[in-house]
Amino acid sequence: MAAATDIALPLNDPLLARRRLILAGLAAALAAACIAACTIGALDIPVSHVIAALLARVGIVLPVDVAPFEDAALFSIRLPRVALGIGVGAALGVSGAALQALFRNPLADPGLIGVSGGAACGALGWIVLGTSLPAWAHFAFAMPLAAFATGLIATAGVYAIGRAQSRTDIATLLLAGLAINALTTAIVGYLTYLGTDAQLRALTFWLLGGLGGATWDQIWPVLLLIAASGAGFASLARGYDLLALGESAAGHLGLPVESVRRFTILLTALGVGASVALTGIIGFVGLAAPHLVRLMGGPTHRFVLPGSALMGALLVVLADLLARIAVSPAELPVGVVTSALGAPFFIWLLRRRLGEAMP
Amino acid sequence: MTAGLHARNVSVIAGGRSILKGVDVAMQPGKVTAIVGPNGAGKSTLLKVLSGDIVPQSGRVVMNGKPLTEWSAEDRALQRAVLPQTPELAFSFRTRDVVELGRHPHRGRATPEQDRHAIAGAMHATETATLAIRECKTLSGGEMHRTHYARVLAQIWSPLPEDRARILLLDEPTASLDLFHQHAILSKAREIAAEGAAVIAVLHDLNLAATYADELIVLAHGTIDAAGIPCEVLTSDRITRIWRVHCRVSCDADGHLQINTIRRAS
Numbered sequence: 001m002a003a004a005t006d007i008a009l010p011l012n013d014p015l016l017a018r019r020r021l022i023l024a025g026l027a028a029a030l031a032a033a034c035i036a037a038c039t040i041g042a043l044d045i046p047v048s049h050v051i052a053a054l055l056a057r058v059g060i061v062l063p064v065d066v067a068p069f070e071d072a073a074l075f076s077i078r079l080p081r082v083a084l085g086i087g088v089g090a091a092l093g094v095s096g097a098a099l100q101a102l103f104r105n106p107l108a109d110p111g112l113i114g115v116s117g118g119a120a121c122g123a124l125g126w127i128v129l130g131t132s133l134p135a136w137a138h139f140a141f142a143m144p145l146a147a148f149a150t151g152l153i154a155t156a157g158v159y160a161i162g163r164a165q166s167r168t169d170i171a172t173l174l175l176a177g178l179a180i181n182a183l184t185t186a187i188v189g190y191l192t193y194l195g196t197d198a199q200l201r202a203l204t205f206w207l208l209g210g211l212g213g214a215t216w217d218q219i220w221p222v223l224l225l226i227a228a229s230g231a232g233f234a235s236l237a238r239g240y241d242l243l244a245l246g247e248s249a250a251g252h253l254g255l256p257v258e259s260v261r262r263f264t265i266l267l268t269a270l271g272v273g274a275s276v277a278l279t280g281i282i283g284f285v286g287l288a289a290p291h292l293v294r295l296m297g298g299p300t301h302r303f304v305l306p307g308s309a310l311m312g313a314l315l316v317v318l319a320d321l322l323a324r325i326a327v328s329p330a331e332l333p334v335g336v337v338t339s340a341l342g343a344p345f346f347i348w349l350l351r352r353r354l355g356e357a358m359p
Numbered sequence: 360m361t362a363g364l365h366a367r368n369v370s371v372i373a374g375g376r377s378i379l380k381g382v383d384v385a386m387q388p389g390k391v392t393a394i395v396g397p398n399g400a401g402k403s404t405l406l407k408v409l410s411g412d413i414v415p416q417s418g419r420v421v422m423n424g425k426p427l428t429e430w431s432a433e434d435r436a437l438q439r440a441v442l443p444q445t446p447e448l449a450f451s452f453r454t455r456d457v458v459e460l461g462r463h464p465h466r467g468r469a470t471p472e473q474d475r476h477a478i479a480g481a482m483h484a485t486e487t488a489t490l491a492i493r494e495c496k497t498l499s500g501g502e503m504h505r506t507h508y509a510r511v512l513a514q515i516w517s518p519l520p521e522d523r524a525r526i527l528l529l530d531e532p533t534a535s536l537d538l539f540h541q542h543a544i545l546s547k548a549r550e551i552a553a554e555g556a557a558v559i560a561v562l563h564d565l566n567l568a569a570t571y572a573d574e575l576i577v578l579a580h581g582t583i584d585a586a587g588i589p590c591e592v593l594t595s596d597r598i599t600r601i602w603r604v605h606c607r608v609s610c611d612a613d614g615h616l617q618i619n620t621i622r623r624a625s
């Protein structure tokens with residue numbers, strides 16, 4: 001019996017050690033990508049200068065001369081951009097993982113199923129209609145919250161459609177996303193039609209998206225909302241493992257399925273809404289990040305959720321770097337880069353899964 | 360307080376069709392109760408009513424002396440485990456991780472040692488210990504089913520305190536298994552019943568049901584046609600009337616029942 005116990009449950013599960021290693025590796029890769037993103041650009045700031053300038057802010061002075069214009073570029077342009085990239089990527093990665101757990105379908109993605117499009121309606125609505133609102137409505141959180149509100153409606157809508165069956169199959173999910181995305185495209189089109197010339201400039205800038213141009217004042221409310229949704233998701237990790245057994249079986253194991261469901265829809269809309277509010281729609285990160293993480297270390301959500309956050313952040317920071325240097329000195333919207341790389345990945349996944357289902 | 364699982368005057372109507380009509384059943388601790396009947400008789404529906412998945416239009420289910428709906432989800436999970444007819448798994452967990460999910464209700468109550476003991480014991484009893492670190496997508500249908508059986512066993516591995524009985528609900532647990540594992544799984548169910556649990560299984564194979572069940576419930580057209588010990592309930596007349604096959608039934612002195620199906624009745 002002792003031997004059987006050891007076979008089934010070795011005291012030191014090697015997978016746990018491997019998962020810790022993967023998370024540490026992702027964190028290190030993210031740190032390296034951030035430093036690279038701070039260094040490379042229209043103005044090349046040497047790595048030593050970046051590190052020296054960062055350390056100087058926390059009181060450690062290195063014997064490196066950092067020019068004032070380098071310091072200014074770093075703190076008012078590069079760093080906000082990297083911080084936003086980390087936040088948005090983490091939010092998209094975790095939301096993707098949570099949606100996949102909720103729908104019990106690894107092809108769920110905030111962009112594909114219409115959550116991002118829904119959130120975009122709120123953000124655009126605020127750009128176009130917000131100007132006619134009184135001054136008190138223009139607080140720091142107003143635009144992310146508008147995006148959250150419409151994102152919530154879209155997520156709940158997709159869920160209501162997809163839930164017709166006990167397990168949401170790929171076709172139903174993608175068709176529901178198609179319908180929601182068509183609707184949001186119509187709303188975005190109508191809002192564009194309504195906008196004044198001045199609003200249209202803001203709107204175009206936003207629609208092209210990307211991480212550039214945001215100031216710290218705009219970024220911190222978004223990061224705060226993303227952090228709040230991330231903390232909420234962390235508490236649901238075990239529940240997501242149980243949900244893999246189906247809602248009924250999860251309920252038989254004592255999981256309050258209904259509240260996990262509501263909480264997930266709420267947190268997804270919050271995280272995705274906050275990201276979309278500043279950066280527009282960045283597709284496929286929510287699809288790819290959880291996939292890559294599961295491939296490396298298995299599907300347990302206490303690993304997949306933090307892993308997807310790190311992986312999502314890494315993907316967005318790298319994609320943004322690529323967007324800045326690909327057509328330098330001009331730059332591409334980051335969403336163009338993630339879609340260009342993500343769409344083939346999605347097609348590969350779809351072919352593989354449909355292939356599995358066939359005899 | 361009466362331990363076990365009791366359904367009183369349960370009726371279910373779905374899609375305008377009456378699926379269960381005033382069913383009364385009592386599943387006692389220490390016994391294996393098999394629900395048998397032809398396709399569409401309402402067996403799975405009855406099991407879903409007993410597990411709380413379906414709320415009946417009338418009647419109620421009482422578990423360990425208290426209506427099912429008055430137990431919290433967590434308390435229910437501590438006393439009762441359910442093996443669905445077609446268990447699902449969305450992502451490819453390792454076999455041992457699936458069994459470990461069965462311990463979820465016990466987190467913060469059981470010691471890590473108790474958890475390990477339950478998981479290892481359940482995997483041993485279902486012969487899944489050797490599959491422990493395999494990913495579930497590489498398992499056969501039968502291996503997968505045994506893994507889920509191990510999960511529900513791990514959930515209710517230890518006897519409950521006081522006068523509560525553990526309850527195990529199995530919906531066609533033998534459907535995808537080879538002969539050896541059909542018998543292994545029902546023997547294990549008997550073993551838990553001998554420790555005081557109430558085991559309820561929907562079964563199609565009447566010989567298996569007669570061999571392992573203390574109590575048979577024959578369900579036909581949403582009502583109970585008969586209930587009692589196998590030798591009394593499974594008469595050749597009843598089998599012909601309800602299952603529409605002719606057969607020869609023999610019941611020996613120690614209550615062992617043997618059914619030989621001959622041909623379908625016209």
